[in-house]
Amino acid sequence: MKITDLKCAVIGGSPVVRLVTDEGIDGWGQVETPKPYLAPVVMMLKPALIGQDPTNVERVMRRIRNRGGFKPWGSGVSAVEMALWDLAGKAAGLPVHKLLGGKVRDRVRTYRTFYHAPDITHSPDDYVTWARAAKEMPEKFTMFKLPTSFHSSMVTQVPEYFYGDVLVSEPYYHYAHRGLMTERGMNHLVACIEAAKEELGPEYGLALDCGPGWLQPDALRFARAVEHLHLLWIEDMITGDYVPFTNADVYREVTANTTTPIHTGEQIYLRQNFKSLIEGHAVNIVGPDPCDVGGIAELKWVAEYADLHGILIAPHGTGNGIFGLAALVQVCATLPDNYIAFEFPARFEPWWYDITEGFVNSPVHDGHIAVGDRPGMGVEFIVDKASAYLSEEDQDFFF
Numbered sequence: 001m002k003i004t005d006l007k008c009a010v011i012g013g014s015p016v017v018r019l020v021t022d023e024g025i026d027g028w029g030q031v032e033t034p035k036p037y038l039a040p041v042v043m044m045l046k047p048a049l050i051g052q053d054p055t056n057v058e059r060v061m062r063r064i065r066n067r068g069g070f071k072p073w074g075s076g077v078s079a080v081e082m083a084l085w086d087l088a089g090k091a092a093g094l095p096v097h098k099l100l101g102g103k104v105r106d107r108v109r110t111y112r113t114f115y116h117a118p119d120i121t122h123s124p125d126d127y128v129t130w131a132r133a134a135k136e137m138p139e140k141f142t143m144f145k146l147p148t149s150f151h152s153s154m155v156t157q158v159p160e161y162f163y164g165d166v167l168v169s170e171p172y173y174h175y176a177h178r179g180l181m182t183e184r185g186m187n188h189l190v191a192c193i194e195a196a197k198e199e200l201g202p203e204y205g206l207a208l209d210c211g212p213g214w215l216q217p218d219a220l221r222f223a224r225a226v227e228h229l230h231l232l233w234i235e236d237m238i239t240g241d242y243v244p245f246t247n248a249d250v251y252r253e254v255t256a257n258t259t260t261p262i263h264t265g266e267q268i269y270l271r272q273n274f275k276s277l278i279e280g281h282a283v284n285i286v287g288p289d290p291c292d293v294g295g296i297a298e299l300k301w302v303a304e305y306a307d308l309h310g311i312l313i314a315p316h317g318t319g320n321g322i323f324g325l326a327a328l329v330q331v332c333a334t335l336p337d338n339y340i341a342f343e344f345p346a347r348f349e350p351w352w353y354d355i356t357e358g359f360v361n362s363p364v365h366d367g368h369i370a371v372g373d374r375p376g377m378g379v380e381f382i383v384d385k386a387s388a389y390l391s392e393e394d395q396d397f398f399f
Ligand SMILES: [Mg+2]
Pocket: 209, 235, 236, 240, 241, 266
């Protein structure tokens, strides 16, 4: 089999990759939903792919792996890797998890990052409201992640939250605030988290997405202040979302001195960039995203290496779309016992279920997704329905 074309269309804000072959089967991959600007980055890979046999996944990856970087620049390489596995699976008539060594679980746990309703403020009372709404979700998730502190508008809503300047105009970067917290800010944050966890109760796991933006003394002070709450983890305090480095030594200062699990890794590209975090025991949990780390085989390698070092894994995935969801299910079915749960890609419109086959509506039941046995990744476009969502310039995407 040979790759004859690479196409990329932006559908619902999400660059979707189509690898076309001379045997009439297609491979699908997807870049995170809020990143339509990456379509040209995907297309830059085309000359390296034409004429290659997609079933030799690693051989093809060696041609393009140097064309990525930390989030968002590894997205194109990662989406193509998923499309290669999709083709390899379809060519073999097997689900991708079989090609990765087979599934070790028949259903995978997924957690839900639950965003605040627009009228919710960062107060203890509203965090109780947040927790109540989370528990009422029909998918019956068992774990939730709460965006808070420097990873939320708490920084701008709570007066004198930290000692740095609050940017009033549109910041140049999502997480532009960073600095030492005030005692008042710290006490307010702890009160909010206590309120949310008390409402959730011990039946539900709670993780916090917190940064980046913290300085090390505050990060440790906060992790210790919430030790009694049995949190799943605190994510990305020191470095994280869109930060092009890891600062493993600073993380280790926090992780080694608290019982609250510390998590990072969603922005990291390639296994090599997890080396100092894992070998240095700088965090308790890593969170690579298959759409950013370099693909699903890369994520599996990170999971295995983490397990050797007593480190857990909870993959990131909030913007990964329906093809990213399929990839997460396939790879997470194969991970060792250090696997906790992956982040459900909640940020896509329900019409994606109508223009594809593979998942029927939301596939989450009791906080888990069953691992399917369709060939490849298991999701296929219904072309006559999906065509309605193509923009003017992408009209030839399916042809
Ligand atoms: Mg995060």
